[in-house]
Amino acid sequence: MDIYGIFHLVAKIHHFRYILDNLPSYKTYYFCIVKQKNNNLKTIQTMERKVIIITGASSGIGFSTAEYLAKQGHMVYGAARRVEKMEPLRKSGVTPLKMDVTDEVSVREAIAEVIKQEGRIDVLVNNAGYGSYGAIEDVSLEEARQQFEVNVFGLAAITKEVLPYMRKQKSGRIINVSSMGGRVTTYFGAWYHATKYAVEAFSDALRMEAGEFGIKVSLIEPGGIKTPWGNIAADHLAESAKGGAYEANASKIAEGMRRQYAGNMMSNPIVISKAISRAVNSSCPKTRYLIGFGAKPIVFLHSILPARWFDWIMMHAS
Numbered sequence: 001m002d003i004y005g006i007f008h009l010v011a012k013i014h015h016f017r018y019i020l021d022n023l024p025s026y027k028t029y030y031f032c033i034v035k036q037k038n039n040n041l042k043t044i045q046t047m048e049r050k051v052i053i054i055t056g057a058s059s060g061i062g063f064s065t066a067e068y069l070a071k072q073g074h075m076v077y078g079a080a081r082r083v084e085k086m087e088p089l090r091k092s093g094v095t096p097l098k099m100d101v102t103d104e105v106s107v108r109e110a111i112a113e114v115i116k117q118e119g120r121i122d123v124l125v126n127n128a129g130y131g132s133y134g135a136i137e138d139v140s141l142e143e144a145r146q147q148f149e150v151n152v153f154g155l156a157a158i159t160k161e162v163l164p165y166m167r168k169q170k171s172g173r174i175i176n177v178s179s180m181g182g183r184v185t186t187y188f189g190a191w192y193h194a195t196k197y198a199v200e201a202f203s204d205a206l207r208m209e210a211g212e213f214g215i216k217v218s219l220i221e222p223g224g225i226k227t228p229w230g231n232i233a234a235d236h237l238a239e240s241a242k243g244g245a246y247e248a249n250a251s252k253i254a255e256g257m258r259r260q261y262a263g264n265m266m267s268n269p270i271v272i273s274k275a276i277s278r279a280v281n282s283s284c285p286k287t288r289y290l291i292g293f294g295a296k297p298i299v300f301l302h303s304i305l306p307a308r309w310f311d312w313i314m315m316h317a318s
Contacts, residue, residue: 054127056079074280083097126175133240187317225292266293275289
């Protein structure tokens with residue numbers, strides 16, 4: 001049995017555990033049920049029109065999600081540096097918004113524009129980010145810092161900018177797109193995983209701090225998704241290892257990543273878009289949505305296996 005056979009074997013076992021881990025507290029659960037009955041709802045989902053900002057909307061999960069939420073009737077602002085790549089989203093009702101999450105002035109101006117046009121911000125989806133793989137020794141600290149700037153500090157900058165408006169409204173949703181890579185670590189992914197572990201901790205702290213103001217925080221933890229992310233990460237890995245001590249293993253892993261992302265195993269980005277939609281529209285969103293190819297079984301294996309066994313699996317998964 002290959003590694004993916006093992007993942008699928010434990011998937012059903014993990015499903016029950018995942019349900020238990022994601023049950024809300026009895027108070028929250030009671031509140032949701034009472035609210036459901038009082039409003040004569042058959043589901044806790046609501047479809048109120050919301051003003052939503054999605055970062056990293058020029059491609060992949062961000063592009064798919066902006067389109068999906070706009071078609072539900074929400075007022076969606078898709079934010080990215082390359083506005084021209086978001087032009088096709090206009091036909092779905094998305095408004096492109098120029099923003100560089102690593103530039104605080106750019107972030108401030110973009111948020112001010114949304115407030116000027118809409119008067120409020122109901123949902124922030126922090127999706128902007130990238131994966132730069134490479135051995136710790138091979139990746140320059142400049143590149144490592146840049147990945148933190150985009151994946152962590154950029155996320156923090158826009159979050160800090162929208163929080164005062166959400167506090168004033170006494171309501172809001174902040175949905176941070178992390179990764180199953182914020183709960184497990186793969187071979188040659190140290191710097192990328194460090195950023196995603198940081199996003200997980202940041203989100204947990206934010207949820208506690210912002211809750212009293214009616215602001216709900218959720219994490220999206222995608223597994224393998226068919227986007228350009230995989231090839232970009234593989235290219236960075238291969239390039240960083242050239243001529244170095246890790247070149248042979250890095251080249252092998254990079255080729256395996258390209259092969260996986262070229263195949264049909266990875267989940268379509270719409271799977272993540274639907275999870276984000278649930279976090280946007282539910283009156284009681286979950287704190288975590290672990291979803292996409294391999295996510296649940298891999299995280300489950302990480303929780304039950306000895307560390308060295310899991311290391312071996314990760315080193316041979318490609």
